[in-house]
Amino acid sequence: MADAVVVGAGPNGLVAANVLADAGWDVEVLEAQPEPGGAVRSDRGVHPDFVSDRCSAFYPLGVASPAMRALELERHGLRWRRAPAVLAHPLPDGRCAVLEHDRDATAEALDGFGAGDGEAWLRLCRLWDDIGEDVLRALLSPFPPVRATVPLAVRARRAGGLRVLRSLLAPVRTFGEQEFAGPGGPLLLAGSALHTDMFPETTAGSVFGWLLAMVGQTYGWPVPEGGAGELTAALVRRLESRGGRVRCGVPVASVVVRGGRALGVRTASGEAVRAVKGVVADVSAPVLYGGLVDWADLPSTLRADLRRFEWDHATFKVDWALSGPIPWASPGARRAGTVHLSPGMDAMTRYSADLATGRVPAEPFALLGQMTTADPTRSPAGTESVWAYTHVPHRVKGDAGPDGITGRWDEHDRAAMATRLEDTVERLAPGFRALILDRRVTAPPDFQDHNASLPNGALNGGTALLHQQLVFRPVPGLGRAETPVAGLYLASASAHPGGGVHGACGANAARAALAHASPAGRLLTPTLHALTRFLAP
Incomplete structure (x- = not known):
């Protein structure tokens, strides 16, 4: 028995557990896998001398998010490391857009792409100075973000009001063409937007691209020293220091519901674990609704809504152990922790069109991480631990390339797609292949084997497009952590505000549980349920 049972020891589940433990609750976390972390894990599975991150690797939102900052994980052994440069986007002609740690250095380099582009970048930086932290706070707060909206509205009006809003809601291609003369600045923004599933022509892609780029400009895109798993280890140590418990290898089979209220969970082995005050679920919405919670305990409309739940794109990833640093033709790429690979904006649009039509992209846009460049502890001196991933359709209708990927x-499919990724790197870094000591291929079906919340490698817990954000996430309703079952809270990236290792989904769920357990919660619970039924009858 515990005050709260948290299902899933991913970052959101562990953040939720920590927030509840800070409030004095007795918390037990149950994780199906043999180790905690979900998508935040590392291993030596590629080469015994190399640390490789299984899924996520760089954590700009981890250092920028108020929820994560409040935990002060550095006091529990976490050490952040940063590459000499944040981000690079090399081009076939040898030029390279580089996001430096210093904004003036970024601006100076962008002037080489187009006259006045440095000043355009500094304008975006000043906009961040004016409203950036308020935008971040509003995006990561429970919806509606009442407390964060008022100061944001005041500062946004001073910064340009509706004109600024219009610009940030534009597709990133449009925004880039309006603000910059050359391709450098737009590529940094568009590549950042593609970290979600915001394509160059997607409405509101600019706000996501600007947000990630400016977080990088302000905080960098750091990595945990020793591997992604060290972030998880710090979360677990902090929780245990407050009396919380994490039990791994304990899959939860169902949430026990009586009279419309969650009373606890039942594990796959049949063990009943009582939750006196609440159950917090760090699992995807499709796993929770109709899975852990029977449809008989849920509103009939939810089943129809969930059939329309849309995942973000599937992922294909390769990890490499290299005998030396990647020999980029563009020197700027050698200093960056993250490298975006695409010949240009038009190529990103073709890649997007291939995904939209169910075809494996012929020329994939790839994200590449130079982990030893960011953290020298990841591999022996003079070597490099590297990964790259790209997106592919969940249901492949055809191959836009020549290899017949099915x-x-x-x-055959794994080898052909891995070769396609390696060809992408080789074109920009001749001699790359000669450095490969070992590699590991992670195809879409493999992701779910080590994290049930990542079907086919859908990394964001569901699409980040506007039709599934805010009050529409994960289904039409309040966009909050509360569920139709009293005492049950959704803490995964399927809940608002969505994907990214920022801990906000978990923190929001924990705060909702605390609020509903308070004396005022006796009024809050029925009021929210009534409002949900009104908004999504």
């Missing part, structure tokens, strides 16, 4: 992800 989407079965058999040995």
Whole structure:
């Protein structure tokens, strides 16, 4: 028995557990996998001398998010490391857009792409100075973000009001063409937007691209020293220091519901674990609704709504152990922790069109991480631990390239797609292949084997497009952590505000549980449920 049972020891589950433990609750976390972390784990599975991150690797939102900052994980052994440069986007002609740690250095380099582009970048930085932290706070707060909205509205009006809002809601291609003369600045923004599933022509892509780029300009895109798993280890140590418990290898089979209220969970082995005050679920919405919670305990409309739940794109990833640093033709790429690979904006649009039509992109946009460049502890001196991933359709209708990739992800598909990624790197870094000591291929079906919340490698817990954000996440309703079952809270990236290792989904769920357990919560619970039924009858 515990005050709260948290299902899933991913970052959101562990953040939720820490917030509840800070409030004096007795918390037990149950994790199906043999180790905690979810998508925030590392291993030596590629080469025994190399640390490789299984999924996520760089954590700009981890250092910028108020929820994560409040935990002060540095006091529990976490050490952040940063590459000499934040981000690079090399081009076939040898030029390279580089996001430096110093904004003036970024601006100076961008002037080489187009006259006045440095000043355009500094304008975006000043806009961040004016409203950036308020935007971040509003995006990561429970919806509606009442407390964060008022100061944001005041500062946004001073910064330009509706004109600024119009610009940030524009597709990133449009925004880039309006603000910059050359391709450097737009590529930094568009590549950052593609970290979600915001394509160059997607409405509101600019705000996501600007947000990630400015967080990088302000905080960098750091990595945990020793591997992604060290972030998880710090979260676990902090929780245990406050009396919380994490039990791994304990899959939860169901949430026990009586009279419309969650009373606890039942594990796959049949063990009943009582939750006196609440159950917090760090699992995807499709796993929770109709899975852990029977449809008989849920509103009939939810089943129809969930059939319209849309995942973000599937992922294909390769990890490499290299005998030396990648020999980029563009020197700027050698200093960056993260490198975006695409010949340009038009190529990003073709890649987006291939995904939209169910075809494996012929020329994939890839994100590449130079982990030893960011953290020298990841591999022996003079070597490099590297990964790259790209997106592919969940249901492959065809291959836009020449290899006949079918989407079965058999040995042929895996080898062909890995070669396609390696070709992408080789074109920009001749000699790359000669450095490969070992590699590991993670095809879409493999992601779910080590994290049930990542079907086919859908990294964001569901699409980040506007039709599934705010009051529409994960289904039409309040966009909050509360669920139709009293005492049950959704803490995964399927809940608002969505994907990214920022801990906000977990923190929001924990605060909702605390609020509903308070004396005022006796009024809050029925009021929210009534409002949900009104908004989504």
